[in-house]
Amino acid sequence: MESDKIIERWVPQFRKGLLEFIILLKLQQGDIYGYELAVEIKKLTSIEVAEGTLYPLLNRLKRDGLVTTEWKTAEIGSPRKYYEITSLGIETLAKMKSTWTQTHNSILNMVMQS
Amino acid sequence: MESDKIIERWVPQFRKGLLEFIILLKLQQGDIYGYELAVEIKKLTSIEVAEGTLYPLLNRLKRDGLVTTEWKTAEIGSPRKYYEITSLGIETLAKMKSTWTQTHNSILNMVMQS
DNA sequence: ATAATATACCTTGTATAGCTAGGTATGTTA
DNA sequence: TAACATACCTAGCTATACAAGGTATATTAT
Numbered sequence: 001m002e003s004d005k006i007i008e009r010w011v012p013q014f015r016k017g018l019l020e021f022i023i024l025l026k027l028q029q030g031d032i033y034g035y036e037l038a039v040e041i042k043k044l045t046s047i048e049v050a051e052g053t054l055y056p057l058l059n060r061l062k063r064d065g066l067v068t069t070e071w072k073t074a075e076i077g078s079p080r081k082y083y084e085i086t087s088l089g090i091e092t093l094a095k096m097k098s099t100w101t102q103t104h105n106s107i108l109n110m111v112m113q114s
Numbered sequence: 115m116e117s118d119k120i121i122e123r124w125v126p127q128f129r130k131g132l133l134e135f136i137i138l139l140k141l142q143q144g145d146i147y148g149y150e151l152a153v154e155i156k157k158l159t160s161i162e163v164a165e166g167t168l169y170p171l172l173n174r175l176k177r178d179g180l181v182t183t184e185w186k187t188a189e190i191g192s193p194r195k196y197y198e199i200t201s202l203g204i205e206t207l208a209k210m211k212s213t214w215t216q217t218h219n220s221i222l223n224m225v226m227q228s
Numbered sequence: 229a230t231a232a233t234a235t236a237c238c239t240t241g242t243a244t245a246g247c248t249a250g251g252t253a254t255g256t257t258a
Numbered sequence: 259t260a261a262c263a264t265a266c267c268t269a270g271c272t273a274t275a276c277a278a279g280g281t282a283t284a285t286t287a288t
Contacts, residue, residue, distance in 0.1 A: 007206065007209045007210070007213070010131050010134060010135075010206075010210065011131070011213065013130040013131030013134070013245095013246085013273075013274065014130070014131030014132060014135070014210075014213065014214075014217075015131070015245095015246075016127040016128070016130035016131065016244090016245055016246070016274085016275095017124050017125070017127030017128030017129070017130065017245085018128060018217070019245090019246085020124060020127070020245095021124075021128070021221070022220075022221065022224070025221065025224040025225065026224065029224075029227060033265080033266095034265075034266070035264065035265050035266075036265095044220055044223070044224065045217060045220035045221070046216065046220070047217075049246090050246070050247050050248075051247095051265090051266085051267080052246075052247055052248065052249080052250095052267090052268080052269095053245080053246050053247065055266070055267060055268085056245080056246090056267090056268085057245080057246090059267095060245090076254095076255070077254075077255065077264070077265080078253070078254050078255075078264060078265045078266075079254090079265080079266085080264095080265070080266090081265085081266070092124075096124065096128075097225060099125065099128065100128075100221065102160065103128075103132070103159060103161075104218055106158055106159035106160070107135070107136065107139065107159070107214065109158070110136070110139040110140065110143075110158065111139065111211060113143060127244075127245065127274095127275085129274095129275075130245085130246095130273090130274060130275070131274085133274095133275085147236080147237095148236075148237070149235065149236050149237075150236095163275095164275070164276050164277075165236090165237085165238080165276095166238090166239080166240090166275075166276055166277065166278080166279095167274080167275050167276060169237070169238060169239085170238090170239085170274085170275090171274085171275090173238095174273095174274095190283095190284070191235070191236085191283075191284065192235060192236045192237075192282070192283050192284075193236080193237085193283095194235095194236070194237090195236085195237070
């Protein structure tokens with residue numbers, strides 16, 4: 001199979017879990033709503049998050065108590081559902097950071113050896 | 115839900131795709147057979163790869179032409195199926211490295227801002 | 229001898245997550 | 259008034275990690 005095609009299939013798998021990590025990182029910087037989150041992630045990481053990925057993911061985070069939500073209706077525009085990270089979310093994020101750092105260091109060692 | 119439990123469920127997702135990357139990295143350092151690969155990955159990254167994960171993954175790599183295999187029977191011990199990375203595998207690995215580096219840099223920026 | 233453990237391979241079924249492709253509704257611009 | 263952008267959501271598909279099973283050989287302990 002062609003290399004580009006393989007990468008195309010690999011990237012979504014690579015993102016699994018990572019996306020959750022990235023979203024929590026972003027939420028730690030302040031409350032944000034779903035649509036803006038997708039735009040921000042694209043800008044910061046070049047990762048294009050499909051809405052069919054994003055909204056179910058945010059619901060999982062809420063279900064597990066990592067975030068809370070609040071509808072905010074402005075004078076103009078559609079109502080927005082804002083997400084706020086909880087203390088459990090912050091605690092979990094710290095562990096993810098640790099896992100990420102550890103894994104990255106291991107991979108870096110392998111890359112340097114090759 | 116408890117933070118540890120969340121991480122426990124998150125880690126397998128985090129690994130998706132990453133594992134493929136790690137295996138190709140390891141294969142680039144020389145031919146290796148499945149069982150030894152699992153032991154090596156554990157030693158290098160602290161990631162315990164289940165055999166039910168490893169062997170299907172290796173078969174996928176072979177199916178896609180990223181590796182070739184060769185049975186080797188020694189005087190003693192069970193026969194071993196050795197995996198060798200192909201030129202397509204090396205080409206693909208280079209792209210994975212690039213994706214990895216790019217993503218890592220983005221995340222690093224977010225971690226530093228928080 | 230025989231039981232237990234380690235090595236070395238494999239497969240089936242389950243749970244989960246990303247993505248495609250749809251949908252609804254409001255606001256803005258051509 | 260038509261087209262586009264904003265902003266939310268869901269159903270169904272596919273792929274992957276993992277648990278739990280299996281087979282076979284070699285080594286070590288009893």
